[in-house]
Amino acid sequence: MIVQCFQIISPTSGKVVSDHPGIRVGAEYPVLEVITTAGRVLFRIPERPDVPVERDTPGLWDAAMFTVVSSRVPDCWAAGLEDGQVTLAPKEWQRPGFWDDYFDGEPTAGAEYERLRAEVLAQA
Template identity: 35%
Template sequence: MDVPLRSDVDHVVLEIYAKSDGPTYFRIDPGQGAAPALFDSRYFDITSAEMPRCWSLRATNHGSLFIGPSAWGSAGFWEDYFDGKSQARTEYERWKAVIIEDSTGTEPFPSSL
């Protein structure tokens, strides 16, 4: 099910994927029963300078970078999530809740920068 992101609301970035040879993507949960997906970061404005406390940096052998919960970076995590495996789904919901909690009440990004 494809659910477009609404442009009139702020979206919480759950994970960042920076390809070594291409664009950077934000993982966002669009809600409405749709699965979390990667969206090209060039289509978004950053509204907060804060990062969730659970994020960590992972680098691949090919030079790509992932910034997000370390549990999501384990081998096969996203495959297990999309295959509907309960442990991956539980980990996703757990860390998504932490990220959303961290994002509430954050200071807006200064407009002078």
């Protein structure tokens, strides 16, 4: 799935802002993961989808910032449900603690992320 940013909502304040160093209005982004709760939908967007990176720091962004450019869903995505939260993402990323492990630099989580990130980007 590819989305295009048409406004920026600050992840910290929740207010519309004119710019942010992590995202640009008008730019298109592949979606790595979709997370839904009762009142919110978030997209996990890679930091730099256009280049291979040593250590990507994908961010969570409010879906209200985007329009869908391509609705193609990657084959590796699976639906998960935990604590009332629905997630669409690779199953490996849905295990409890995966993102903590990844951002803490755990090698297995890093390898899983890189492999599945490449798969998601190839199918976007």
